Amino acid sequence: MGEKVLIKGVEAIAESAIRAGCRMFFGYPITPQNETPEYMSRRLPQVEGIFLQAESEIAAINMVMGASAAGARVMTTTSSPGFSLMMEGMSYLVGMELPCVVANVVRGGPGLGNIAPAQSDYFQATKGGGHGDYKTIVFGPSTVQELVELTYHSFDLADKYRNPVVLLTDGALGQMMEPVIFPEMRKLNTLPEKPWALTGALNREKNIIMSFEMDPKILENINWELQKKFQKISEDEVKYEEYATDDAEFVIVAYGTIGRIAKSTVKALREENIPVGLIRPISLWPFPYGVITQLVPQVEAFMVVEMSAGQMVEDVRLAVGDRRPVFFYGRPGGMVPSPRDITEKVKQCLSMLLS
Amino acid sequence: MGEKVLIKGVEAIAESAIRAGCRMFFGYPITPQNETPEYMSRRLPQVEGIFLQAESEIAAINMVMGASAAGARVMTTTSSPGFSLMMEGMSYLVGMELPCVVANVVRGGPGLGNIAPAQSDYFQATKGGGHGDYKTIVFGPSTVQELVELTYHSFDLADKYRNPVVLLTDGALGQMMEPVIFPEMRKLNTLPEKPWALTGALNREKNIIMSFEMDPKILENINWELQKKFQKISEDEVKYEEYATDDAEFVIVAYGTIGRIAKSTVKALREENIPVGLIRPISLWPFPYGVITQLVPQVEAFMVVEMSAGQMVEDVRLAVGDRRPVFFYGRPGGMVPSPRDITEKVKQCLSMLLS
Amino acid sequence: MSKLVIREEFCKACGICIEHCPPKVLGLSNRVNSKGYNSIELVDEEGCITCGFCYLVCPDLVIDVYKPEKKKGE
Amino acid sequence: MSKLVIREEFCKACGICIEHCPPKVLGLSNRVNSKGYNSIELVDEEGCITCGFCYLVCPDLVIDVYKPEKKKGE
Amino acid sequence: MKPVYLRPQSMEDRITHYCPGCHHGIIHRLIGEVIDELGIRGKTIGVAPIGCSVFIYAYFKLDFVVTPHGRAPAAATGIKRSLPSDRIVFTYQGDGDLASIGLAEIIHAANRGENITSIFVNNANYGMTGGQLAPTTLLGQITTTSPYGRKIAVDGYPFHIAELMSNFKGVAYSGRFAVYDPKKIISARKAIKTAFKNQMEGKGFSIVELLSNCPINWRVSVSDSIKFVKENMEAEFPLGVFKGGE
Amino acid sequence: MKPVYLRPQSMEDRITHYCPGCHHGIIHRLIGEVIDELGIRGKTIGVAPIGCSVFIYAYFKLDFVVTPHGRAPAAATGIKRSLPSDRIVFTYQGDGDLASIGLAEIIHAANRGENITSIFVNNANYGMTGGQLAPTTLLGQITTTSPYGRKIAVDGYPFHIAELMSNFKGVAYSGRFAVYDPKKIISARKAIKTAFKNQMEGKGFSIVELLSNCPINWRVSVSDSIKFVKENMEAEFPLGVFKGGE
Amino acid sequence: MNYEIIVSGFGGQGVLIFGEILSQGALKENKHTVWFPAYGPEQRGGTANCTIIIGDEEIASPISIDPDIVVALNQPSLDKFEPWLKKGGLLIINKTLTTRKPLRDDIKIIEIDALTLAREAGEERATNIVLLGRLLKEIPLLSVDTVKEVISVIFAHRGEKVIAANIKALNTGWNSGD
Amino acid sequence: MNYEIIVSGFGGQGVLIFGEILSQGALKENKHTVWFPAYGPEQRGGTANCTIIIGDEEIASPISIDPDIVVALNQPSLDKFEPWLKKGGLLIINKTLTTRKPLRDDIKIIEIDALTLAREAGEERATNIVLLGRLLKEIPLLSVDTVKEVISVIFAHRGEKVIAANIKALNTGWNSGD
């Protein structure tokens, strides 16, 4: 374990990626994630890596595609409008079974919106913003330390499943500095072998990487294989934090920046002896339906808090069914609810439940 | 009412759009919708309209943005990978409150996939493939006649709500010919006025069209205004077909091409005295949650059929809650389930219910 | 009326006009505007040749330039 | 062995090789391959000057060209 | 007193958000002057980029639309083709916007001879996002994403838009100008006027590239930024008209 | 019997899906021959476009990737920069792919002097999707989306890639060739070889534009299609080397 | 009831037009109908086929997996679609371009030397129409007059002579069974 | 407990560094800490501010809506953040660049002529550090030694002289209240 350093979220992504063995980075500037490419442009040449500023997000994701096809650990980062431009590429990457890590530091939308922190790209990241039946693993960290760990982990998962992994974070987590401990620098010779990579078909069968199959019957089978993989990921890679749920009668569900803010709400309410708990999904896909469903019998009601007009709340409703109310409190457009806002909302909901 | 003519789905879109007063079309070739731009390139010059082949789908959607900002009724059509490229533009268009009609003739995915008919862009179209909290009205027609009517209607709705409308169809409906009756040619002077359009600020205040607001507080309000509009649309614009549901104990939910196929399944099963019914959502957003929820008490189980690995099924689960099982039968990658496939599945589900 | 109308609120004290004024009659004032900048001022009204260079080079539309009308018969 | 090895299954009867053969010794055969095309054939083995033009212009890799080895002493 | 230099009528009475000494402001004013002179205020529609000048709509009394990063020429095409032919449509774009992400759109608009006007502000970096490398960044120039200086082997060569545009038959006018002294400013205004007049006369696509500064992100004083434009940028990007004249 | 013309070793023994007489097949073979000659089969990675040649991976004994429409140069960049420098990366792209949707990517790759090779097949239309207008469609040419013939006022001018590419310092080689007769084919092969050799020697970006036919979508016979290339396309698109030599 | 028909052959043999004539005729006779092509990159010289459904019931699937009728204009079509045919269905074969007999014995089979007959009718390209004539004779999907009207409209842009030749071909087909 | 601090001023006055020194110090003393800038297009000469949270509890929100401490380096900052301050909170004002007195009477207010003091310390640009010194004196967020260490590291690239001047400024600030 190294020593604790104070670092910005968006720089922590970069350093952690490098420690995970990422040596290729392609990206295009956009606030609030510019420090990631900037950090990469300084650091990668020092470790014999390549930083290249792409001419656009579309070029960036396709450069990522190329690098991944060639077997590299590769990353790009962007923010909302740029992520939208990558949707064709994301769908291709899944279809081609190419590992890579993509961070979307979400900002206020829709359209140009603004550069304030938001969580309104949840649907896009988890349901598939691109075309076709596809899934990417999506993580929503809530501290810079967690961002560091998930970034590192994402590279391994991407390789393990040959699938893109999305880090869905926001401008608040991205721009804040917190003390973190970085994992050790991964030795490059310990990275997984990629016999499928394009390296020149010398003394082996040629490798073809594509997402193309004219015959619908075959493409159907390819899709079922992908679905099996997604199923496996759903079983094995769910991550969440449970806080004070043991005896909770009211459970908040919130992720990322709001996840940590909601935690302090829970603490405050507990001090008032209100039995509130928190489920903080860490993997947004696969979504931790199970833990929420399990709580249904014990809990009076759920409340979802998001920095959006309401997106993850649908997944929570899917988990809860119609046996318990699922309240929603959200603020779109770049507003971050304060602990006090959330506390008030919880109390409102509780009084609604009583009446 | 005009006379019945035999026409391909993708050509019917074009003719119907022209009849609705669409005089601007920007598009980029992609199978299976090439006949739409081709038809437009022949027809629009005849009615003093403009057809322009854009250099890409991105250019196309931005040309649409420009034309719409200038007050024109305008359309583009594409298929899955092309629609993915339009995601940034779609998010902007909603943020800018610009009306337009976009058809996505869905094909097998993910990635390049193939050109066979599919329904695997449902999430992308209904949940928001782009970034930010946004919604577009989405229609899923199941016959060429319905395609004609919804196309025509879409232009009015788009103008009414100043919001893009998406026609979500597929290669099967797009490529088939059926007899249809077209609506009359709309007189251009009956189209709604657009005082907000950019026409040159002569003798009036300047008009600014954008989706940009740096202040999160203001952007939040803009978002809540948008959400109000979406709420209004959800209340007023839900469309669906109900078939044999009166006494149904088992209800199939399917849209578009599969909607019509499922209907024949229902007919066949009714002949065997099996009390099956069909809900065919026509507006996919707003989704007809209400009618499904109402059926819950009466129905033993639901089954969703899609040409995908399972997307709309989530909306049905949201409507049904956890009081009834929701079965799913889907075929991704360009396969179209036959009536017999569906019938078999229904019987399987029924026997599962019994056991 | 002065040859220059200076909209002090608009000035950002970039100094470009000062540099380009041929007779060097512009300078920074000690008045701070609401954006925190010391606006320029015309130091020597007489010396101004109303060449308009300051108008031309100013990025912030600070300066309008007026020429004294020639008196009839002059 | 013939000067030309013709992979008839590959031929699409486009006729380009026929047009470019300098001595005009190629023609369409009446053998239909599995794709429904009448493959070409070398009509006049002797006349072929093994110039390779047919190989060069064929889009479908149908033809390999062999030169008779000069007999020693010739 | 007779007014000799007055701020353009077509501009709003508003303090800009630009940094002190930033040339965007001068270029704005030149556009305003030309629009006034040509009397086209009520007919003109502006298309804003994403970049420091995304706020341009706030400074003009004109209809404006803010389109996605780099796509202004496509949007302008949609507008121009939808409106009566006397309407004037122009884009205002930075070097990241036009020469990087939006390269395909500007070139295709040019190649189509789209009858629009494009004002292209080349400040050798991405101003709005904090000074990253642009296609037009000079060799050796340090930016936040070329911390060791732009290297040919990594990022290739500075991108020459004005020259490139002269290759297209659809282009009526392409020239490069600067705005760092009165003479240069007057030439630039003439060029901008030509670019708008061409459109009024239906001559096709016109583009004016303007070398500009970015003292904030270059991390130099205003006067050093001007020196950099004059000495370094001009050496790489020669001024002049590359296609069309008046 | 001594073999004098044998199909390339680096090609698969497979019937192509191309229409009878389509020049894509000839161009494929030339690439195969060059790869054989340079002995780089085991080091070469191909990047396929979306277009009729999307199936190119099936015809070569090479590693291949099929990337999104128009983005081959970006993907090639990612590959090239990730691998040891002796690996050879080439894109194969049609005129819709390269000159329309993918214009920004090819130009930026060229401007960066990306050390890759680009084979550009210009058949004046979109073959795969059924013969729509391409940037390279000739004036007056009828396609399924220019049913009244390409008009300058609507679609602008035919797009000249080979000439355009010669503007970029990062470009080591740019030339235009045809493959409709033995002599032309031999020149084209030489050009392709140069384009690959340049990459082996680290000289930067090389592109070979090849005029090609599309009898099916032009709705003419194979021989008329060849006549059209020779007479009409060559008149618009002169053959020659525009930058670099051997 | 509804008839499901698959017509299949080489590209260029006019199978799509065959289907369109049927659907246009159905439209004229106010029947339900759908025409659905197998679309794909197969324009590149491969095979073409389309499905036509005609009848008095609303049409569910445009795709047929067990057609009532198959018209095979060449050998690959016979190979592919013979097995699909419904028990008791009708198989019409263009003998000129098929190299083997059908294999099934639970269907009705008609073989005609359509190319030869078309040549006799004076329009080699009307092979498809000969087969159409014969189909109409076997199963009265539509009235022959309707079909003739449709042919006149569909071939109008190619002139009277072509129309006449096609109508002759239709008659030839119709009579071929006698 | 946790302290929430907002530091605000013109761009260039070093408010971000002010905050970073605090957070780095907190890190050194193994406290919880978060530093959060107001980011925006405000780099363009406008105002800058950042929030620092320091304490012994896990930190929830990086954004403070009712800070314990506000340090206002100029008038607009005073205008904006004075109302935010928690009842009983601490307001430190750079008198050199403010034109009015604070309005609230339910908070503790300290005004220092920081620019003047910084000049005296020999480093005009250390206005921020003077204020920091005073803050540390008022509230023992961190030990002064820790902060000095941090200053030595953060200004290392600018040389010993700058470090010395800043430490002097820190002391000046610390002593300004005496």
Ligand SMILES: Cc1ncc(C[n+]2csc(CCOP(=O)(O)OP(=O)(O)O)c2C)c(N)n1
């Ligand atoms: C799709 C997308 N990508 C990236 C951005 C972020 N962005 C905003 S402005 C800008 C570049 C601005 O540079 P330039 O065009 O040179 O204008 P300048 O600010 O220098 O005048 C970028 C990359 C965005 N808004 N949208």
Ligand SMILES: Cc1ncc(C[n+]2csc(CCOP(=O)(O)OP(=O)(O)O)c2C)c(N)n1
């Ligand atoms: C994003 C996207 N847009 C459109 C298409 C459809 N498409 C496939 S190939 C093609 C054009 C092919 O033309 P060209 O590049 O000239 O190649 P050719 O077939 O003529 O060889 C298009 C538009 C696609 N696959 N993806």
Ligand code: SF4
């Ligand atoms: S008008 Fe000319 S002389 Fe007068 S202040 Fe301006 S620049 Fe100086």
Ligand code: SF4
């Ligand atoms: S140029 Fe304009 S902004 Fe700059 S100092 Fe002069 S008046 Fe002020």
Ligand code: SF4
């Ligand atoms: S090798 Fe030459 S002569 Fe012989 S068949 Fe071929 S083209 Fe004709």
Ligand code: SF4
């Ligand atoms: S050129 Fe090739 S494909 Fe064409 S006819 Fe000759 S051998 Fe056959």
Ligand code: SF4
């Ligand atoms: S950042 Fe640069 S370009 Fe933007 S306003 Fe400031 S100086 Fe001008």
Ligand code: SF4
């Ligand atoms: S469609 Fe045209 S380009 Fe494509 S294979 Fe056929 S002839 Fe060649």
Ligand SMILES: [Mg+2]
């Ligand atoms: Mg710039």
Ligand SMILES: [Mg+2]
């Ligand atoms: Mg082409």
